[in-house]
Amino acid sequence: MRCFGLKHRHLILRAGLAVAVFLPALRAGCQAPSTPPPPMSGHLTLALAIQEAQARYPAIRAALERQEAARNAIGVAKTAYLPRADMLWQGNRATTNKPNIAFLPQGFVPVPDTPARPTTGHSDWNTLTGVLLAWQPFDFGVRHAQVGIAKFGYQSAQRAAELTRLNVASAAAGAYLNVVAAHQAVKVQQANVDRMEAFARTVHVLVDNTLRPGADASQADAQLALARTQLIQAQTQERVLLEALANLLQVPSPQIVIDGRDVLGTPPAATLNEAPVEAHPQAQQLAAVVREQEEQVHLLSRSYVPSFTVYGSASGLGAGLSSTSSPVFLGGGSGLAPTELNWMAAFQVTFPAFQIFTIRQQKVVQKAQLSSTQASYQQMLGDLSAQEKEAQAMLDGARRIAGNTPVEVAAARTSEGQQKARYSSGLATVIEVSTAEAALAQAEGDDAVARVNVWRGLAGVAEAQGDLTPFLQLLSKQP
Numbered sequence: 130m131r132c133f134g135l136k137h138r139h140l141i142l143r144a145g146l147a148v149a150v151f152l153p154a155l156r157a158g159c160q161a162p163s164t165p166p167p168p169m170s171g172h173l174t175l176a177l178a179i180q181e182a183q184a185r186y187p188a189i190r191a192a193l194e195r196q197e198a199a200r201n202a203i204g205v206a207k208t209a210y211l212p213r214a215d216m217l218w219q220g221n222r223a224t225t226n227k228p229n230i231a232f233l234p235q236g237f238v239p240v241p242d243t244p245a246r247p248t249t250g251h252s253d254w255n256t257l258t259g260v261l262l263a264w265q266p267f268d269f270g271v272r273h274a275q276v277g278i279a280k281f282g283y284q285s286a287q288r289a290a291e292l293t294r295l296n297v298a299s300a301a302a303g304a305y306l307n308v309v310a311a312h313q314a315v316k317v318q319q320a321n322v323d324r325m326e327a328f329a330r331t332v333h334v335l336v337d338n339t340l341r342p343g344a345d346a347s348q349a350d351a352q353l354a355l356a357r358t359q360l361i362q363a364q365t366q367e368r369v370l371l372e373a374l375a376n377l378l379q380v381p382s383p384q385i386v387i388d389g390r391d392v393l394g395t396p397p398a399a400t401l402n403e404a405p406v407e408a409h410p411q412a413q414q415l416a417a418v419v420r421e422q423e424e425q426v427h428l429l430s431r432s433y434v435p436s437f438t439v440y441g442s443a444s445g446l447g448a449g450l451s452s453t454s455s456p457v458f459l460g461g462g463s464g465l466a467p468t469e470l471n472w473m474a475a476f477q478v479t480f481p482a483f484q485i486f487t488i489r490q491q492k493v494v495q496k497a498q499l500s501s502t503q504a505s506y507q508q509m510l511g512d513l514s515a516q517e518k519e520a521q522a523m524l525d526g527a528r529r530i531a532g533n534t535p536v537e538v539a540a541a542r543t544s545e546g547q548q549k550a551r552y553s554s555g556l557a558t559v560i561e562v563s564t565a566e567a568a569l570a571q572a573e574g575d576d577a578v579a580r581v582n583v584w585r586g587l588a589g590v591a592e593a594q595g596d597l598t599p600f601l602q603l604l605s606k607q608p
Contacts, residue, residue: 175584178377178378179301188296189290199285203283258445259443282417288417291413305387306584312387348560402599412506426496440474448468537576588600
């Protein structure tokens with residue numbers, strides 16, 4: 130016995146070592162590998178940013194999965210047309226001090242009248258098996274309405290997925306344009322710092338040669354420090370906006386390389402054609418909800434009708450006690466297989482007479498919800514129309530500003546050169562030169578952002594219309 134126990138201890142120890150060695154590998158094999166998104170290569174353009182965001186952002190995958198679930202719900206609703214078949218097998222062993230067939234709760238097999246059995250203390254096997262078939266040949270349109278509700282629910286999920294795709298694409302376009310504008314602001318502020326550094330060196334040379342008072346050097350240093358602060362702020366803003374774009378693209382921000390040449394050239398003069406607001410995915414989604422609720426009202430109207438059901442049943446009974454005038458216990462496995470077979474066919478009509486009061490109130494509630502959704506749909510059409518007009522107004526304003534900023538830059542550059550010349554002649558102060566430098570930096574920033582804002586306005590109009598395809602086609606025509 131001692132050797133037997135020792136041997137088992139060795140077996141248990143080996144089994145434990147095997148589990149300890151292979152369990153981590155098994156767990157690793159069962160877990161789905163988390164594959165990071167592939168790195169992005171090359172320079173990122175606006176069109177590529179939209180494409181990558183639509184392919185990577187999780188909200189679109191979630192919307193597509195909800196769409197697939199709604200599509201499968203149509204199949205679930207259609208299965209109501211199929212007949213229902215339920216099967217049962219029951220076995221028990223009991224003494225004969227009571228009727229030996231002990232029926233458990235079930236609705237498959239009709240319960241026969243079982244005569245009293247002799248009290249002997251013996252037990253035998255008893256079985257009960259059967260199949261119950263139920264089918265509704267017609268239902269006055271109830272199942273058709275249920276399928277219609279599922280179909281309109283699927284349409285709503287489709288439009289919701291399109292709306293999610295539109296929102297993600299619009300967010301990616303806005304984030305890309307924000308980064309381009311921020312990058313241009315950094316370049317403008319860097320150029321301003323370079324000019325202020327050069328001017329500060331000039332001032333220090335003049336102060337060192339006692340050609341200007343020492344206060345000029347302090348003022349120049351203060352203006353240079355202010356320019357550097359503005360550069361740091363611009364760099365910080367660019368980094369923040371870059372992280373926002375990286376989140377939409379689901380890639381680390383160091384992988385994003387943007388030069389912005391696709392949106393920094395001459396803005397296109399073409400405009401986007403008008404589109405009906407009813408074609409917007411948000412409007413189409415709510416329209417599908419309206420139709421779904423209309424179908425629910427139709428379903429309630431078909432609920433107060435008789436229900437017709439055809440039943441078919443086949444069953445069998447088995448007992449280990451013979452049914453002769455002098456019952457004999459057959460013993461062994463007798464009773465495990467059915468020996469008495471029966472069948473039944475029935476046609477049943479049910480009518481929920483007093484359900485009319487509940488259905489009537491449900492229809493009142495459902496009609497009120499339908500009216501509310503219809504009003505919301507009309508309001509949405511008005512809101513979408515107003516959004517498109519607002520976006521068009523912003524686009525028109527951006528075009529006008531983009532046409533004016535070159536004049537602003539030219540005037541600011543001329544003023545900056547004149548103020549520097551006046552300072553060299555002793556006719557201007559450091560503050561006047563710094564003001565001219567700040568005006569030049571502002572003008573250069575306005576000019577860069579103005580061209581970006583034209584594209585932002587075009588994207589806004591396309592988003593308000595519910596389709597970015599014309600915007601991308603216009604973008605692809607840029608040199």
